[in-house]
Amino acid sequence: MPVQLMTSNLSSIRMGTGDLAKYPFLNEAGEYLRESGFGWEELDRPDMKDIIDRAAERIEVGVGGNIYDKLEKYEIEILTFIVSLIMVKSIGMEPVLKKYALSEARRAEEFLTQDLKQQSEMQKHSLFAKIFEDLFKLKIEVAEDGRLFKVRVADYLARSSHFHEQEWKLINRLVQGGHVYLDADETVRLVRNELSVLIYEKVKAMTLPTLPQAIKVKAEELRAKLAPRYEYRTSAVTEYPPCVKHAIEVMSKGENLPHSARVMLATYMLAVGKPVDEIVMMFQNAPDFNEKITRYQVEHLAGMKGSRTKYSVPSCEKLRNENLCFATEECNGIINPVQFGRKRK
Amino acid sequence: MIEAAKTIPVVRGAFREYYFKQARAVEEPGKIEQREFGYAQFGQAGMTRHLSFNSIKELHAMLVKEVPSDVYCSNAYYKFPTQPMQEKQWLGADLIFDIDGKDLDLPCVPSHTYPVCTNCGHALPPSDEKKEYSCPSCNGKKAERVSIPCSKCIEGSKKEVRRLIEFLTTDLGMQRDNIYVYFSGNNGFHIHIGDSEYVPLDPQARSDIVGYLSGTGLLAESVGVRKGREGNMSFIKFPRGGIAYGWRGRIADKLKIDGSSIIKLKHIVDQKGGYAGFKSELDKMTREMGVRIDPQVTTDVHRIFRMPGTLNSKSGLAKTRCADLESFNPFNDACLLGGNKVNVRVKTHVKLKLKGEAFNISKESAELPAFAAVYLICKGLAEAM
Ligand code: SF4
Ligand SMILES: [Zn+2]
Ligand SMILES: [Zn+2]
Numbered sequence: 001m002p003v004q005l006m007t008s009n010l011s012s013i014r015m016g017t018g019d020l021a022k023y024p025f026l027n028e029a030g031e032y033l034r035e036s037g038f039g040w041e042e043l044d045r046p047d048m049k050d051i052i053d054r055a056a057e058r059i060e061v062g063v064g065g066n067i068y069d070k071l072e073k074y075e076i077e078i079l080t081f082i083v084s085l086i087m088v089k090s091i092g093m094e095p096v097l098k099k100y101a102l103s104e105a106r107r108a109e110e111f112l113t114q115d116l117k118q119q120s121e122m123q124k125h126s127l128f129a130k131i132f133e134d135l136f137k138l139k140i141e142v143a144e145d146g147r148l149f150k151v152r153v154a155d156y157l158a159r160s161s162h163f164h165e166q167e168w169k170l171i172n173r174l175v176q177g178g179h180v181y182l183d184a185d186e187t188v189r190l191v192r193n194e195l196s197v198l199i200y201e202k203v204k205a206m207t208l209p210t211l212p213q214a215i216k217v218k219a220e221e222l223r224a225k226l227a228p229r230y231e232y233r234t235s236a237v238t239e240y241p242p243c244v245k246h247a248i249e250v251m252s253k254g255e256n257l258p259h260s261a262r263v264m265l266a267t268y269m270l271a272v273g274k275p276v277d278e279i280v281m282m283f284q285n286a287p288d289f290n291e292k293i294t295r296y297q298v299e300h301l302a303g304m305k306g307s308r309t310k311y312s313v314p315s316c317e318k319l320r321n322e323n324l325c326f327a328t329e330e331c332n333g334i335i336n337p338v339q340f341g342r343k344r345k
Numbered sequence: 346m347i348e349a350a351k352t353i354p355v356v357r358g359a360f361r362e363y364y365f366k367q368a369r370a371v372e373e374p375g376k377i378e379q380r381e382f383g384y385a386q387f388g389q390a391g392m393t394r395h396l397s398f399n400s401i402k403e404l405h406a407m408l409v410k411e412v413p414s415d416v417y418c419s420n421a422y423y424k425f426p427t428q429p430m431q432e433k434q435w436l437g438a439d440l441i442f443d444i445d446g447k448d449l450d451l452p453c454v455p456s457h458t459y460p461v462c463t464n465c466g467h468a469l470p471p472s473d474e475k476k477e478y479s480c481p482s483c484n485g486k487k488a489e490r491v492s493i494p495c496s497k498c499i500e501g502s503k504k505e506v507r508r509l510i511e512f513l514t515t516d517l518g519m520q521r522d523n524i525y526v527y528f529s530g531n532n533g534f535h536i537h538i539g540d541s542e543y544v545p546l547d548p549q550a551r552s553d554i555v556g557y558l559s560g561t562g563l564l565a566e567s568v569g570v571r572k573g574r575e576g577n578m579s580f581i582k583f584p585r586g587g588i589a590y591g592w593r594g595r596i597a598d599k600l601k602i603d604g605s606s607i608i609k610l611k612h613i614v615d616q617k618g619g620y621a622g623f624k625s626e627l628d629k630m631t632r633e634m635g636v637r638i639d640p641q642v643t644t645d646v647h648r649i650f651r652m653p654g655t656l657n658s659k660s661g662l663a664k665t666r667c668a669d670l671e672s673f674n675p676f677n678d679a680c681l682l683g684g685n686k687v688n689v690r691v692k693t694h695v696k697l698k699l700k701g702e703a704f705n706i707s708k709e710s711a712e713l714p715a716f717a718a719v720y721l722i723c724k725g726l727a728e729a730m
Contacts, residue, residue, distance in 0.1 A: 148586055153517055154542040157550035170557040171631075172567040176590035178518020183585050 021074035022111040024081035043212040055083035062103030065284045087219040105196035116184035149187045150179040241340035242326040254285045267313045353387045355729040359682045359715045364408040371654035373401035379422040383649045384413035397426040414658035417649035437544035443642035444505045446498045446532035453497045460488035461725040468692035494532040509636045528675045530657025530664040548644045560635025565624045568596045577619035581607045661719035687718035689727040
């Protein structure tokens, strides 16, 4: 029963069904399904075809780096979401799952921001209590003026200190009495990464029963479609050096990566023989991603454009000076990231 | 480090007596079994680390048996405290701040700082001269600058502590009785936070706290001053949350503005020479208003830290809890060694006051109570005879 995947603490606050449609990852969504007596087999019914198609579309749009913005009745949204999770799981490709999770998080982020701006104080409060406390163990209060939100300093820091922008530094915040005051956008931004991690982990933890035929067929179809983009990850390098891994991680969270780190990432990937197309796609989660510009830049680094000089990977020392080095023991004795993993005794 | 073969037994003897008689002054850290301990020994370089004690009694036994020169305990909690660092499994760490008198650049410091030759131990009286050091006895070119803090030094550090407490209780909303202030045992204060909320924070988050407290990185935009389209142009737009609290509030008070003072603030900015001029003025203000804490101490979550109630081998004074900061006098309240008479050779003219007793020693040899003799020996200004 897929609905049992949706367990975490139950809260006494009831959500409106409109909220459930926007936030299908909440416990209530699962409960709703359970109460309605919905069963697995029903997905094979002809009238469920629409749901399955929607789920496939939702995944495709998400994996393409966009946000699926259709919003239907809650019954449809909840089912679509759950079927999406099942399909992503059965497709079984890590990058697909990561991108999908990120796009679901972005989708929810948009709804959340809207809601927080529009709803009355009471509604705000229950929405927050629900989403932030149940999901992220983050206590949020509506500030005295009814406009801003308050989070504990320690809770704020645990999240914000990994953001790179100066305005997220505590000193640039309104801090008083152990609380940081944030507006709606900022509050949501604070948990965006966690939401995608949460969806990611939810899918990771799922165990699939025998799938209804209809889902199986659609998932296979989707898999065949997506595979060429993601499956040939087998280059000679089995593991990336820590600096590169870190850059990829920051990137996959959709966070801003400094220019020097982007150059490092691109030159490294070129050096290990990754095709330009794939390298360009590695940057697609960047907040300022523009495929044309990125492609030009990567081709430039590859010596295919402009000055026609091929750029080499910056040395470990240079990276260290730029705070881009995250050396581990395995880095011992190398001077350039390309040597990583090649000098084993 | 303490030299000479005769000197070590004297200091060690006084330390032993202290640990024997006053072991109870050594404070038991919370969750002792999850802490890493370490200690240094007289006359030996380096430190023994990765130790663990299951109870304060076990620790007391070690103190009496080994008589370490310095004793440390992690502020971190580990699942396996005795394993090498990578395998300890970090569970969290208490939040700690360090205020060191020597970082405060106080004007009194040169008048009580003695150059002590690192090669032969020869000591010179304090002097204001900036000329390069050359040891009159061995021609060595390196000296350690040893300071006997004066009451102004202590007052300077206390002022920082008060400022820190102000930030912690107002902006960070901490309870005053969750803030434990200790005299470091030499020339500063350690502030331990008992609030478990901060225990899980990683170094990056702690560094953000340090930035906040020390006043680094405040954007002009945070107080409403924004960059205009061209070079040094600026315009005023107050941030959405207003400027009533925290650093914004502090700066607003200082500039005597509030959330409605658009014209006044614009005027101030223009006076300072536009956006860039205002920004550098702002940096100066925040640096002055911030607390001078040692950033490394707070951000390092794997450090071992001098234990409350143990002796500091740089002075022979104890790291001591200050129940009342205002009345706390380290030269009385942290001077806990005995008063047996010890004969010492004093290397240069020194003045100090310990346990209410003033010492002004100009003769070469003197008979001093152990607490004073040990203090001078630890400072490298005397030797046992
Ligand atoms: S040592 Fe070199 S390869 Fe290793 S993390 Fe640092 S920069 Fe990268
Ligand atoms: Zn000398
Ligand atoms: Zn002084």
